[in-house]
Amino acid sequence: MSKSSFLQSLLDSFRGAKDMPGDGRPGSPVPRVVPPSHDFEVRLHNALSLHGPAAASRVHLIDFAGLRTRFSDRWERSQAKVHAIVTECIQRHLAEVDVYNQFGDTSYLLVFARLSVQEAQLKCLLIVREMARRLVGSDEAAREIDILGTVLRADGQLEFRKLPQSEVLPHEQKHRPAAKKPDFLLASPVLHHLGRSVDWESIQFVFRPLLALRGMVVSTFICLPVRRTDANNFVSGYDVLPDPADPLQVGDLDLLTAAKVAFEAESMAKAGSLQGLLSLPVHFETLANQHGRSLYLKYCAEYLKPHAGRLIFELVNLPDGVPQSRLVDLTTLLRPTARAVIARFPLTRHAFGPCRAAGLHAVGSDIFRTGMDEATLIREMDLFVEAANRENLKTYIHGVRSISLNTAAIAAGFDYIDGYALSSVSCSPGQAQRYDLHSLYQLLLDGGN
Amino acid sequence: MARILVIEDEELARWTIRDILEAEGYQVAEAADGEEGLALQKARPADLVVTDIIMPNKDGVATIIEMRKAFPTLPIIAVSGGGRTKNLDFLRFAEEFGANRVLVKPFPAEALVAAIRTCLAGRR
Numbered sequence: 001m002s003k004s005s006f007l008q009s010l011l012d013s014f015r016g017a018k019d020m021p022g023d024g025r026p027g028s029p030v031p032r033v034v035p036p037s038h039d040f041e042v043r044l045h046n047a048l049s050l051h052g053p054a055a056a057s058r059v060h061l062i063d064f065a066g067l068r069t070r071f072s073d074r075w076e077r078s079q080a081k082v083h084a085i086v087t088e089c090i091q092r093h094l095a096e097v098d099v100y101n102q103f104g105d106t107s108y109l110l111v112f113a114r115l116s117v118q119e120a121q122l123k124c125l126l127i128v129r130e131m132a133r134r135l136v137g138s139d140e141a142a143r144e145i146d147i148l149g150t151v152l153r154a155d156g157q158l159e160f161r162k163l164p165q166s167e168v169l170p171h172e173q174k175h176r177p178a179a180k181k182p183d184f185l186l187a188s189p190v191l192h193h194l195g196r197s198v199d200w201e202s203i204q205f206v207f208r209p210l211l212a213l214r215g216m217v218v219s220t221f222i223c224l225p226v227r228r229t230d231a232n233n234f235v236s237g238y239d240v241l242p243d244p245a246d247p248l249q250v251g252d253l254d255l256l257t258a259a260k261v262a263f264e265a266e267s268m269a270k271a272g273s274l275q276g277l278l279s280l281p282v283h284f285e286t287l288a289n290q291h292g293r294s295l296y297l298k299y300c301a302e303y304l305k306p307h308a309g310r311l312i313f314e315l316v317n318l319p320d321g322v323p324q325s326r327l328v329d330l331t332t333l334l335r336p337t338a339r340a341v342i343a344r345f346p347l348t349r350h351a352f353g354p355c356r357a358a359g360l361h362a363v364g365s366d367i368f369r370t371g372m373d374e375a376t377l378i379r380e381m382d383l384f385v386e387a388a389n390r391e392n393l394k395t396y397i398h399g400v401r402s403i404s405l406n407t408a409a410i411a412a413g414f415d416y417i418d419g420y421a422l423s424s425v426s427c428s429p430g431q432a433q434r435y436d437l438h439s440l441y442q443l444l445l446d447g448g449n
Numbered sequence: 450m451a452r453i454l455v456i457e458d459e460e461l462a463r464w465t466i467r468d469i470l471e472a473e474g475y476q477v478a479e480a481a482d483g484e485e486g487l488a489l490q491k492a493r494p495a496d497l498v499v500t501d502i503i504m505p506n507k508d509g510v511a512t513i514i515e516m517r518k519a520f521p522t523l524p525i526i527a528v529s530g531g532g533r534t535k536n537l538d539f540l541r542f543a544e545e546f547g548a549n550r551v552l553v554k555p556f557p558a559e560a561l562v563a564a565i566r567t568c569l570a571g572r573r
Contacts, residue, residue: 373505374482374505374506375458375482375505375506377505378458378503378505382532382533385533386533402506403507403508403510403511404482404483404503404504404505404506404507404508404511405505407502407503407508407509407510407539408503408505408508408532410532410534410536410538410539411503411531411532411533411534411536411539412532412533412534413532413533413534437538437542438542441510441511441514441542441546444511444514444515445514445546
């Protein structure tokens with residue numbers, strides 16, 4: 001089927017949208033679908049034109065009819081708000097060249113112009129999880145939202161087929177050509193440096209927004225490797241590795257992360273984006289190991305240095321009691337390629353004497369999996385910030401997982417905060433934007449749990 | 450005499466408020482965080498709630514939002530010192546989302562008592 005006839009089939013589908021999934025009620029009225037505008041048709045044409053004959057595989061449908069039943073008789077008066085929330089969730093994850101439009105009463109059509117099919121399906125999953133979290137307050141409810149892919153039948157007609165969420169990744173693996181790699185790796189020279197004990201293609205990257213409290217601005221995006229373990233779960237950070245204690249695997253992952261950041265920084269520069277900083281973790285072992293260090297720094301000098309003004313390196317997994325001289329060495333190695341170097345410590349650390357002298361801009365901690373109860377976390381947060389402030393160091397905190405911890409972190413005086421209580425992750429870094437603390441409570445105000 | 454629920458994670462602060470209110474003749478129930486406070490209020494409703502803002506498990510603003518939904522006419526007083534940073538944004542949210550009065554810590558006992566009397570009188 002030619003691209004123009006595929007496009008026409010897609011547009012014709014809008015007219016038949018009342019028969020699509022999402023309007024399962026017998027005798028339901030024609031859905032209140034906003035007909036696609038001419039602008040939408042042009043943008044859809046442009047988005048599909050970026051690909052060859054496989055354009056159909058870039059088109060997805062998200063259908064939340066399963067979730068609508070939870071609203072029962074409140075649906076009529078809630079639907080405007082629900083669609084507003086769904087639209088926000090979708091827009092947060094779309095690039096400028098991507099396209100979306102409401103398709104049925106409870107469904108939206110999405111076209112990701114530049115992503116691989118696997119990346120597009122991951123993005124759909126992230127959107128669906130955020131929708132579930134914001135609409136009903138539960139990630140588990142994501143199972144009630146369908147993701148559908150587009151299939152061209154033999155007769156040339158378009159058909160939407162549900163992708164069971166448990167099969168989204170294996171489906172792609174089954175049909176993936178042997179040599180296929182994520183786009184950024186294709187263009188990256190790190191590919192031939194990576195060891196073979198890890199399935200690098202199963203690792204993807206998300207970006208976590210970091211809120212700078214002074215200006216209430218989200219302007220930094222933390223690059224985080226993730227790997228799906230089942231339909232609705234990921235592992236992240238060094239846990240994506242088969243053996244997170246293996247220095248070679250750790251070094252390779254840091255190199256891959258640097259490559260992803262270089263790719264995104266290049267994209268941001270080409271887009272003329274003056275805003276937005278990128279942060280990436282660097283494991284102590286990567287810089288402690290001579291071979292790994294040499295390779296990593298060489299890559300940084302060649303591919304990250306042009307974007308140094310946008311980059312923040314976060315030193316992680318530093319050994320207990322790391323001496324000042326060592327910190328100075330590590331910071332010195334990274335400074336030529338960085339806007340700032342920061343370092344992560346356990347929340348129970350309350351002495352940062354060597355850090356300021358070593359040239360670190362900030363010290364921080366990740367509280368997502370400390371195992372401490374909230375009361376203890378809140379006490380430790382205060383002590384951590386107090387200790388850092390004594391040395392004129394900025395502070396940051398990762399993994400804030402609840403509204404109460406978020407409130408406490410702000411009150412403790414952290415300069416930068418991130419966590420899913422604040423904002424969801426996305427597949428690419430966004431633009432710097434203001435953050436309204438009201439957003440923290442929006443779910444409660446909207447009637448969620 | 451009215452029954453007042455005090456939600457405050459710091460024991461010393463909670464006991465101080467309890468002593469002030471019992472001296473005025475009020476019955477006092479206590480909770481150490483918003484989750485506990487909500488459960489107590491649902492089990493045995495108090496006539497007025499005094500709640501801190503920065504608390505573990507459920508902060509004061511979230512507690513006020515949920516209290517207000519379950520008990521639309523319940524008088525609620527929010528108190529906070531704003532933490533290390535003296536950030537009073539959350540007191541502003543508390544008022545916006547349903548607190549009848551807010552008090553900035555440290556406050557004199559008379560201020561709390563006056564606020565409670567006003568809120569209870571308004572309810573009658």
